[in-house]
Amino acid sequence: MSTTQQTVPMLEVRGLSTGYGNIPVLHDVSFEVPQGKVTAVIGANGAGKTTLLSTIAGLIPATSGQLMLDGTDISRTPAASRTAAGLALVPEGGRLFPFMTVRENLELGAYSLGRDAGMRQRIAEICEIFPVLAERQSQMAGHLSGGERQMCAVARAMMSRPRLLMLDEPSVGLSPLMTERLLSTISDLAASEALTVVIVEQRVTEVLAMAELAHMLDHGRIMKSGTAGEFRTDRMIQETYMGR
Template structure:
């Protein structure tokens, strides 16, 4: 098992956000995590990344227990997260933002090669490499946030709401690139409000409700599931 979460509990103060969730991700998969606001989707990603500490349970990535590791070591182990809201460094250029993503990598040739790959994936970033990130459009900032995560040469990429606030045409472009990234061999875990787009991209999915996994199935079956359609897809699939 590439990533396995077992009986994961997370608390914020006295409030338990995750009530013993179980999920797994196979190498090479795109797995989508669906649920309403407050279901625990972002908390799940942040606990994998080490940004939120588990109060119980285990998170094992390729044989390594992540739940007790500091966040920077988790990045070095091959896990990178694209946070909700993009969080690029607005006063730094595109190039400088990308360089910051490579802080775990000391191989300069490798860094250069990865940066060129990112510019191929997102040609608009190549055109704007000297531009301050804060002056980019929302879609360009999302591309930069994904690019910055890829600079760490992760083996698994965690994405939190990549379509948030973006026009449909940009969402389509970004999801197409995520498919390319996955086809290059990278495993992806996707938290996404746009459930239909997420399930069309994913191999499998999980549905969270109030900190619990209530459904797990293939993406195809979840798209066809009447309960999922009514709750997350605006009813009867269009």
């Protein structure tokens, strides 16, 4: 692989704007996500974080701008095709199908693999990463604990073997201990599966401890970008988001 190819970001967001009807939400948002890194996006409620991830995933159309996934323009690519290209989103709350079993939810995450050896092999791999799910395969997803549901949502997204995993507020409703366990699992996934991760998270202290890079979104605009270390020592970030 050439040096040029190695330096292509996994995700490039260029001048992205979008909204809901006549209400603008994102304004000329631009940033890059390097391959193999964990990148955090922080910001107050209503800053546009969920809209940003949903637009990248293709669930909300952009009004202007460009999205590049590993050097390929996906700006007008349907959401399902973005998933096939290696992008996966874990939405806020996980959005599992509560009246389906854990295994059935996992299978939905890899429908493109078909019901063959590839599907079975991937479920076996995922259950090694998430042992609690191996024990719960036949259980209804709606009967899982909050932490188990989030683990299942992440596992379902991983079934498609994504290159870029995006997570929207994965710690919502979880205890500090379960949050620590979940974020640790995500960090391990990023390392073991050569995965690029974009994570939106309200628990800023915890997410900056696991991320390498960070962006601050405010009123639909990127107001600050840098390393997670720079964010951790920034007085404004500390006072606004870290309670210091």
